[in-house]
Amino acid sequence: MPSGSNGIRTLTPQQLTACDSPQPRVYVEAAPGSGKTTVSALRFGLHRFTAPTDRRAVVAVSFTRSATEELRTRVIRQWGPSSVTWPHRIVTLDTLLCDLLFHLLHYGVLHWPGGHTELEVLDTWRTTLPTKSGRIRPVLQVDKGQVVVRTVNESQSTSHPSATDFKRAVSDGRCTHDNVREALQGALTGNSARQALISYFECNVRSLTVDEVFDANDLDRDVFSLALSGCSFLTLVGDPWQALYQFRGARPAAMKEYISESGFTPHHLDESFRWGNDRQAWLMRRLRRRMPMTLPPGSAHDADVVLAHRWKTLWGSDPRVLPLAIKPGVGQVQEAICTLLLNEITQNALGQQAVFLHDALVTLNIEKEALATTLHPYLQTAITHLKSAIPPSLVWQTLIDGLAHCVPAVAAQQHGRKPLRALALLQLRLGDAELVPGLTCHQSKGREWNKVAIKLSEADASALALGLDPAQADHRALYVALTRARFGTLALT
Numbered sequence: 439m440p441s442g443s444n445g446i447r448t449l450t451p452q453q454l455t456a457c458d459s460p461q462p463r464v465y466v467e468a469a470p471g472s473g474k475t476t477v478s479a480l481r482f483g484l485h486r487f488t489a490p491t492d493r494r495a496v497v498a499v500s501f502t503r504s505a506t507e508e509l510r511t512r513v514i515r516q517w518g519p520s521s522v523t524w525p526h527r528i529v530t531l532d533t534l535l536c537d538l539l540f541h542l543l544h545y546g547v548l549h550w551p552g553g554h555t556e557l558e559v560l561d562t563w564r565t566t567l568p569t570k571s572g573r574i575r576p577v578l579q580v581d582k583g584q585v586v587v588r589t590v591n592e593s594q595s596t597s598h599p600s601a602t603d604f605k606r607a608v609s610d611g612r613c614t615h616d617n618v619r620e621a622l623q624g625a626l627t628g629n630s631a632r633q634a635l636i637s638y639f640e641c642n643v644r645s646l647t648v649d650e651v652f653d654a655n656d657l658d659r660d661v662f663s664l665a666l667s668g669c670s671f672l673t674l675v676g677d678p679w680q681a682l683y684q685f686r687g688a689r690p691a692a693m694k695e696y697i698s699e700s701g702f703t704p705h706h707l708d709e710s711f712r713w714g715n716d717r718q719a720w721l722m723r724r725l726r727r728r729m730p731m732t733l734p735p736g737s738a739h740d741a742d743v744v745l746a747h748r749w750k751t752l753w754g755s756d757p758r759v760l761p762l763a764i765k766p767g768v769g770q771v772q773e774a775i776c777t778l779l780l781n782e783i784t785q786n787a788l789g790q791q792a793v794f795l796h797d798a799l800v801t802l803n804i805e806k807e808a809l810a811t812t813l814h815p816y817l818q819t820a821i822t823h824l825k826s827a828i829p830p831s832l833v834w835q836t837l838i839d840g841l842a843h844c845v846p847a848v849a850a851q852q853h854g855r856k857p858l859r860a861l862a863l864l865q866l867r868l869g870d871a872e873l874v875p876g877l878t879c880h881q882s883k884g885r886e887w888n889k890v891a892i893k894l895s896e897a898d899a900s901a902l903a904l905g906l907d908p909a910q911a912d913h914r915a916l917y918v919a920l921t922r923a924r925f926g927t928l929a930l931t
């Protein structure tokens with residue numbers, strides 16, 4: 439049994455009861471900082487080590503990579519690295535959905551074009567295929583157990599590859615996580631896939647814990663129902679105020695209904711441990727009661743991080759704020775190169791990685807090791823040039839002439855558009871001032887800092903002045919940002 443700063447001896451009675459509840463269906467609801475991740479980590483370990491002869495896996499999932507990583511780190515810290523040796527695992531929900539799809543393909547319940555049973559699953563097509571904005575979108579559907587490519591007419595234009603490129607890539611065994619969801623959704627309309635997945639859970643997963651459960655959409659809820667029939671334990675953990683994935687179909691109200699109709703034993707954690715002083719605790723209580731509030735003003739240097747709804751807002755704020763992602767909007771290869779440059783700067787100045795570094799490496803088709811060896815000198819030279827006030831246009835040309843020798847994707851774009859505005863924004867951050875990281879509200883979820891500054895939009899300020907409404911997606915995102923600080927939350931002036 440672990441002990442120590444986050445160990446079991448320090449838990450409140452409410453947390454302890456939630457951790458070791460013997461009920462097969464447990465729901466833990468709590469406000470920010472009251473120990474949802476702590477309880478998830480402890481319950482994971484308890485299930486992992488209390489039935490050593492049961493060969494089925496103990497699995498925990500969360501929605502974002504950063505939240506998943508946070509949970510995995512805490513589990514390893516409390517229970518040791520053996521707690522997550524195969525088949526036990528802590529992965530994103532997307533990874534679990536891939537496992538389910540691969541299971542159906544492997545056992546012939548579902549057939550992929552070209553007969554593939556293993557797939558390369560991408561985060562987005564943008565990193566590997568040319569995409570264009572339009573309303574006709576290629577998608578995957580399921581017809582009598584066969585995955586097929588179709589097109590759908592959407593009400594709004596979105597970016598996607600052409601139907602021909604899409605079809606070819608799918609036949610080659612490639613797809614995105616969205617396509618995995620489409621194929622699973624299609625498959626689950628048939629009874630054979632549902633039965634196959636219930637027996638997958640029965641035979642392979644003893645306990646499933648879902649963190650941040652209010653980010654779940656209809657398909658996710660359907661998968662939880664299958665897990666409910668198959669696993670010995672299903673634990674759902676979340677806070678309806680912190681649901682952020684409405685744009686991906688999350689419906690917090692539907693999740694609440696599902697939980698109350700499906701016989702879960704509820705546990706509420708009332709005490710928050712994040713607030714390091716009475717004022718912060720008082721402010722956070724007011725926020726939750728939907729009461730009006732204003733934030734004290736402050737500068738970037740008064741905070742450990744600056745948060746805003748959008749990256750663009752952060753780039754447009756104080757130049758001492760270094761946002762951890764950059765989107766120049768002039769092409770995918772340009773975006774990837776700017777991300778590599780940004781990553782050099784964030785590593786040097788903050789010891790942190792740029793958020794979309796992985797996507798940039800996929801777009802350029804290079805391994806992470808190449809960054810530290812082959813590409814590093816070119817990137818460092820570009821940064822030195824930017825620091826020396828050389829015009830961005832010249833810096834860019836020199837950089838891509840150099841990179842073109844070792845990265846074919848760059849050679850193909852040598853005469854493409856130049857991300858001059860993005861380079862100018864990077865240049866602005868290369869003075870002597872100490873930099874503070876900038877993150878979106880979404881990226882801040884599940885994390886905590888001593889002091890947080892928020893770049894409020896006019897809409898944010900008036901929402902705060904009236905009191906936040908958890909039924910509104912923007913208010914929930916703002917709420918997540920407002921509840922990250924231990925000692926103080928400021929409005930960035």
Ligand SMILES: Nc1ncnc2c1ncn2[C@@H]1O[C@H](COP(=O)(O)OP(=O)(O)OP(=O)(O)O)[C@@H](O)[C@H]1O
Pocket residue numbers: 444448449450453468469470471472473474475476477677680711712883884885921
């Ligand atoms: N019983 C406890 N005693 C002392 N500290 C605790 C206790 N429970 C949790 N904490 C600490 O409080 C902080 C917040 O806990 P945790 O991250 O688990 O909360 P959370 O509910 O997941 O927060 P959020 O929803 O905002 O992400 C962490 O630093 C954690 O170590």
